[in-house]
Amino acid sequence: MKPKGYSSIELSNICKGTHEGVTTVVTHILIDSRAQQEYSDSMFVALIGQRQDGHQYIEEAYQKGVRSFLISRSQIISDQYEDANFIVVPDTLKALHQIASFHRSQFKLPVIGITGSNGKTIVKEWTFQVLKEVYQICRSPKSYNSQVGVPLSVWQLTSSHDLAIFEAGVSQSNEMECLERMIQPNIGIFTNIGNAHAQNFESQEKQIIEKIQLFKNCNQLIYCKDHHAIDIQIAKTIFSQPIELITWSREKSTVSLQITSITHSNKKSLIKGIYKGEDVEINLPFKDSASLEDAIHVWLLCLTFSIDTAIISEGMKSLTSIAMRLELKKGIHSCTLINDSYNSDITSLKIAITYLKQQQQHPQHTLILSDILQHSESTEKLYAEISDLLNRNKIDRLIGIGPNIQAQKHLFQIPTECYPDTISFLNSIDQIKFYNEAILIKGARKFEFEKITERLQEKGHNSTLEVNLNYLIDNLNYFKSILNSNTKLMIMVKAFSYGNGTHEIANILEYYRADYLAVAYTDEGIALRNQGIALPIMVLNPEPQSFDSLIRHQLEAEIYSLRNLRLFLENLDRNTYFQDPNQAVKIHLKMDTGMRRLGFEQEQLDELVELLKANPQVKVASVFSHLAASDEQEKDDFTQLQFERFNTMTAKIERSLGYSFLKHILNSSGILRFPDQQFDMVRLGIGLYGISNTPEHKAILKPVNRLIAHISQIKHLKKGETVGYGRRGVMPTDGTTATIPIGYADGFSRLLGNGNWQIEVNGKLAPTIGSICMDMLMIDITGIEAEEGDEVVIFGENNTIYDLAKARNTIPYEVLTDIGSRLKRVFYLE
Ligand SMILES: *Cc1c(COP(=O)(O)O)cnc(C)c1O
Numbered sequence: 001m002k003p004k005g006y007s008s009i010e011l012s013n014i015c016k017g018t019h020e021g022v023t024t025v026v027t028h029i030l031i032d033s034r035a036q037q038e039y040s041d042s043m044f045v046a047l048i049g050q051r052q053d054g055h056q057y058i059e060e061a062y063q064k065g066v067r068s069f070l071i072s073r074s075q076i077i078s079d080q081y082e083d084a085n086f087i088v089v090p091d092t093l094k095a096l097h098q099i100a101s102f103h104r105s106q107f108k109l110p111v112i113g114i115t116g117s118n119g120k121t122i123v124k125e126w127t128f129q130v131l132k133e134v135y136q137i138c139r140s141p142k143s144y145n146s147q148v149g150v151p152l153s154v155w156q157l158t159s160s161h162d163l164a165i166f167e168a169g170v171s172q173s174n175e176m177e178c179l180e181r182m183i184q185p186n187i188g189i190f191t192n193i194g195n196a197h198a199q200n201f202e203s204q205e206k207q208i209i210e211k212i213q214l215f216k217n218c219n220q221l222i223y224c225k226d227h228h229a230i231d232i233q234i235a236k237t238i239f240s241q242p243i244e245l246i247t248w249s250r251e252k253s254t255v256s257l258q259i260t261s262i263t264h265s266n267k268k269s270l271i272k273g274i275y276k277g278e279d280v281e282i283n284l285p286f287k288d289s290a291s292l293e294d295a296i297h298v299w300l301l302c303l304t305f306s307i308d309t310a311i312i313s314e315g316m317k318s319l320t321s322i323a324m325r326l327e328l329k330k331g332i333h334s335c336t337l338i339n340d341s342y343n344s345d346i347t348s349l350k351i352a353i354t355y356l357k358q359q360q361q362h363p364q365h366t367l368i369l370s371d372i373l374q375h376s377e378s379t380e381k382l383y384a385e386i387s388d389l390l391n392r393n394k395i396d397r398l399i400g401i402g403p404n405i406q407a408q409k410h411l412f413q414i415p416t417e418c419y420p421d422t423i424s425f426l427n428s429i430d431q432i433k434f435y436n437e438a439i440l441i442k443g444a445r446k447f448e449f450e451k452i453t454e455r456l457q458e459k460g461h462n463s464t465l466e467v468n469l470n471y472l473i474d475n476l477n478y479f480k481s482i483l484n485s486n487t488k489l490m491i492m493v494k495a496f497s498y499g500n501g502t503h504e505i506a507n508i509l510e511y512y513r514a515d516y517l518a519v520a521y522t523d524e525g526i527a528l529r530n531q532g533i534a535l536p537i538m539v540l541n542p543e544p545q546s547f548d549s550l551i552r553h554q555l556e557a558e559i560y561s562l563r564n565l566r567l568f569l570e571n572l573d574r575n576t577y578f579q580d581p582n583q584a585v586k587i588h589l590k591m592d593t594g595m596r597r598l599g600f601e602q603e604q605l606d607e608l609v610e611l612l613k614a615n616p617q618v619k620v621a622s623v624f625s626h627l628a629a630s631d632e633q634e635k636d637d638f639t640q641l642q643f644e645r646f647n648t649m650t651a652k653i654e655r656s657l658g659y660s661f662l663k664h665i666l667n668s669s670g671i672l673r674f675p676d677q678q679f680d681m682v683r684l685g686i687g688l689y690g691i692s693n694t695p696e697h698k699a700i701l702k703p704v705n706r707l708i709a710h711i712s713q714i715k716h717l718k719k720g721e722t723v724g725y726g727r728r729g730v731m732p733t734d735g736t737t738a739t740i741p742i743g744y745a746d747g748f749s750r751l752l753g754n755g756n757w758q759i760e761v762n763g764k765l766a767p768t769i770g771s772i773c774m775d776m777l778m779i780d781i782t783g784i785e786a787e788e789g790d791e792v793v794i795f796g797e798n799n800t801i802y803d804l805a806k807a808r809n810t811i812p813y814e815v816l817t818d819i820g821s822r823l824k825r826v827f828y829l830e
Contacts, residue, residue: 008068011043012087014102015095017070020077021085024068029096029155031148033057034354034511039065039392043087045096046071047148051480052513054092070095093147100151100182107157111164112301113185113218115176115211117194119294120145120167125322126298127165130315132373134307135163141347142324142830145169147178154182156347168214172200176213187304188215189297190223193230208233216240222300224293225249248273248300257300262292271296275303282316295319320445325470326355328504328827330458334436336362339453341445345374346385352442353393355829358511359438360532361503364396366434368452370422370443371402383408390414396437401425401447422447429455461822463709463742463794467500469508469829471702475690476512478700479671479682487678488662490516492685494524494540499816500689500705501825503531510535518683522546525555538588538622541598547571551585556621560590560598562607569615584619589653591625593645593665594638599625602649609656622662622681623650631669631693643677672697691801691812698802706796707819711738711761711788712776722770723778728754729770735782738766740792743775747818748794751808753777760793761786 005027012019028042031054044061046054046069055073067084071077074088089095104111112127114120121143128137138161140153145167153166168179193208201207208230215221217240225231225247234245248257258274264287271292272281280303284295295316302312323341331337336359340352349369356365367390372382383405390398391413398416400406406418417432419425422443434456441456443449483489491514492498497505506517506528518538519525525537526549542550542557544567550557551572559565565587572585589608592599600608612620625646629635643665650663663679668687670677672694686692690703715737723729723737731737740759742748753772758765759779766779779792795804795815805812 005041008043008085008087011070011099015070015087015089015098017087017089017095018074019085019087020074021081022067022083024085026068029099029152030061030066031152033061033064033066040067042066043068043070045069045092046073047092047096048072051483051485096151097147097178097182100154101184103157104154104182104184107159107161107164109162109164110187111166111183111185112187112189113180113183113214114165114167114189114191115145115169115214116189116191119191119290119297120169121324122291122294122322123189123191123297124165124167126294126319127301129319130298130302130312131163131305131307134311136161138164140166141345141351143167143169145179146171147175150179150182170210173206173210176210180214180216183214184217185214186217186219187301188218188221189301190215190221190230190234191297192224192227192293204229205233209237212237215243218243220244220246220304222246222248222297222304224296225252225255246300246304248296257296257303259296271299275300280309282313284316285319286321291321324830326352326829328355328359328829329824331434331439331456332458333434335434335456336438337453337456338438338440339449340440340442341449345372346382346389349386349442350389352440353389353395356395356438356440357393358507360507361530362436362438364437365394366397366399366437366439367395368399368401368439368441368443368449369405370400370447370449371404373444373446379404380408380411383411387411387413399425399432401443422449422451426451426455458824461741461746461824463707463746464824464826465499465819466706466708467504467825467827468702468704468706469827471690471704472505472508472688473512475688475701475704476509476514476684479668479684479687482671482675483682484678486680488515488664488681490514490518490538490664490681490683491688492518492667492683493528494518494520494685495817496821498686498689498813499819501827502527503533504825504827506531506533506535516681522550522553522555525550526553529553529555536586544568544571548575551575556586556588558588558590558598560592560600562600562604562611565608565611569611569618572617584617586621587618588621589623591623591646591649593625593642593649595626595628597626600649602645605649605652606656609653612657620653620657620659620661622664623653624662624664624681624683625649627665627667627670630667630673639674643674669693686813686816689816691816703797703801705801705816707742707794707823708796709740709742709792709794711786711790711792712741713739714781714786714788715739724753724770725773726771729778731769731780733782735780736784736786737769737778738781738786738792740777740779740794741775742794742823743773743777745774746820746823747815748772748777749808749818752804756807757804758799760796760798762790765799766792 005025008024008026009019025041026043030042030044031047044066055076058069058076070087070092072089072092077086114123124139128139138157144153146169166183170176221243223230226249247255249255250259261272263270267287269284269287282299327339329337338356395414398412398414400418401422403420406420409416409418441449441452491509493506510533516536518540520540522539522542525539538556540558547568548571590599592601627639627642646665654660662681664681666677666682668685671682690701692698692701717731719731719734721731744750750772753768755767758767761781761784764784766781766784769778769780795801801812801815805815
């Protein structure tokens, strides 16, 4: 189902731009040159963000085959692009909005616009789940609801759709008007409003008024009257035309749908109500209040559409939770698994494939895909488009599961095997070779692909360090927002990226355009090179024996002493055969400005420079130093002294050496506390994982890690019975204990035993009881409802890594780097 194509001239007219160059047909819009899909028929929109300028990536997009560009800086047009076109406008985002509005106005169909603080995506996806057999639905991919997400969502509309559902999110005033012009909804849903008003709004009232803008041209608006603040504002609003307010409530009877009772049994709920004077009811497979609210919105929408009662009750009964996140974990035979159980549709497949292709540590990329449960004019067309997508992305192998994809097997040009269902694939799985490849597992819910993940994942320790990559990216962007536009960013990925992982983290950093990586030892750098990481890598503490393999792998050594430099030079003399004679070997010089650990002293600089001048085969890429107390305010005088010394030392080297180099001194807390000392580069470490020492930044940064495990066994004990080695744990009352498979060999220190730490079990905190064992520990769960196999949180949101560090008398750095390598790491991306 390709979107309608436009000629580039037509698009230029729509956004009143100037068209330069040849005319092409545009069927796809690209805003990220890194996305691998769609080239020749795509238009690349060069958006200008806070720190990133899309114009920088025009060359890259052109190399990938893009021939149409929407830009605002006409000076980048050059002869080199003679077979391309450029649409020049003053503001590319605004032009993208104009194009989306125009495209939307080509279609006459019911369009549902959803906004509110929470539940937008779930209401959208559930509406789709219930109505997908009734309508051909176009909907926002994932939660594409921003100023950039909405135009991309609207662009998907084609004449084959007869219903559209788009979500709209605003983060500040005056944004909704633009979104409304693109979505042009005729039916609105206002889900709810949070208690605290969002950062950029003066008050909750202002926030509601802004959101209501989405509905100003709607004919119908659905909302819950129990949200009084919303109800009051809607009553005050003057809409441009008569609008039918379709409401529901648990309290009032003067509404369209009055909820009369909600009863729960097991994990299910039965909701009864009165709609147009008649009794109505639905069953839901949830009981939490947020899900119930989302579901009632969907229900009322279906009632408004006069959908057949049987379809409603069947649809509501089988709603499934929406997994918005991708999960990356280790697989058997050195494979990497990416598990994405988000509804299978082409757009989310594209997003997942982009992530699959980031896994450059593997030579081969495999896709296991179920039937796509999406209405389409023809299944043949749908699978032809997927085949095209796989070709463009150079996917090496497809395993298709389901009758539809099997029937279309002939359309795929890459090696393809098909199976009618998941069971038959699982029955043959042992005959299929999986080795050193990245495997994307993407299936619609009903195909139960979790069974495939189960079979292909590496077995072993079931306790997991979760790494939230979205938070990591948010933290990265937060640090970038502090940096001056020309300050480079080096990321410290030493010690297994502070316990988080190697290539998994480096791949993300490369994708998000970090400038440099740093590791502690040569081996760590070599491992990254072998996994395909191409970024420059500095090695902080290279052993002299490793100098030649360091150079061979294009790693860059830190040199901290004269002896160290002489050894490095001797090594170069001996190993000239692998050097490029036209290129000097890059080194980084470490100055000791007060840490008293490694580094040159002021008095050694003359000798240092002399040695460097005599050896032009090495080139100083950077000179740096490290702060001893960047996070301790009472020692700021000393930190200032370090800055002064650093200035003096670098000035001296620069003067006598006769060329310049990068200078850098700030680590994470340095970046946060001394933003005017950025020099040319900064070195970000712990802050990337959301950890900071200052309360102010603790509130902004997002902790990336959670450590989870599962209960192995539950025991019922009598008062006075003892637990564990040395009988040090004593039951204070009759009660219950749970045994958790994690111990000091996994980095969970013995200092945390005997009540010194609390583990979260089903929302409640349970203290450790007795001493921590090598591979296990026990907790007292008296009074907490729990079953064997339940997930428990060792540290997370409610029992933080900060408190854990304090409880064992150390710092979060040590807690993270202590987490044993035998624990699984799972990476999540929404
Ligand atoms: C580890 C390290 C950093 C990063 O420190 P954080 O406090 O984690 O930001 C910076 N520079 C050097 C030399 C380091 O060794």
